[in-house]
Amino acid sequence: MVSNHTTMKRLCSGCKTIKPISNFYKYRNTFWSYCKSCSKQRGINFRKSHPNYRRVQTLASYGVSVEEYSALLSKQNGVCAICKRVCASGDSLSIDHNHQTGEVRGLLCKRCNLVLGNAQESILLLESAIDYLVRY
Numbered sequence: 001m002v003s004n005h006t007t008m009k010r011l012c013s014g015c016k017t018i019k020p021i022s023n024f025y026k027y028r029n030t031f032w033s034y035c036k037s038c039s040k041q042r043g044i045n046f047r048k049s050h051p052n053y054r055r056v057q058t059l060a061s062y063g064v065s066v067e068e069y070s071a072l073l074s075k076q077n078g079v080c081a082i083c084k085r086v087c088a089s090g091d092s093l094s095i096d097h098n099h100q101t102g103e104v105r106g107l108l109c110k111r112c113n114l115v116l117g118n119a120q121e122s123i124l125l126l127e128s129a130i131d132y133l134v135r136y
Contacts, residue, residue, distance in 0.1 A: 014038030055092065062095045062104055069095070072107055081106035082115075 008021035012035040024031040025039060032039060047053070052066075059069055073093065079086055080093060086109075087093055093107035099121060108116070119125045 010035075012038055014042065059095070062097055063102075064095060064104060069107075072104075076107055080109040080112050082108055082112040085109065 009018050010021055010024055010031060010033075011018050012024075013033040015035065015038050017035070019035050021031060023035045023037075025036060026032075034042060056066060059066060064072075076093075081096070093109060094113040096105045096108045096113060096116065097103060098105060119129070
């Protein structure tokens with residue numbers, strides 16, 4: 001490689017083509033071994049061959065297996081634990097958990113999950129909101 005950034009080139013491990021360094025993503029103080037187009041294609045190929053990868057990773061972060069999620073979903077009859085509706089967006093239900101203990105409480109649609117999150121799980125705040133709605 002030449003030391004001048006404007007003339008630096010690198011061999012892509014994917015397409016085996018020598019390309020300008022600007023065609024490679026920078027990571028910390030080095031560059032990826034795959035050019036940007038090969039990197040993108042590798043990501044597309046990975047997602048196609050691992051369609052549930054992101055979902056499985058999310059479940060694992062809560063200590064829930066795919067089987068446990070399915071069992072919880074069946075127990076809730078496939079609906080949100082709060083509003084009792086199927087997720088309107090067609091997405092899977094979110095895992096609701098106690099932020100203090102990490103214990104999984106149930107599955108919620110995005111809207112209900114956001115309500116709890118925005119209320120910071122405060123029972124007092126939610127009761128106050130209910131009182132407000134009842135008054136008006």
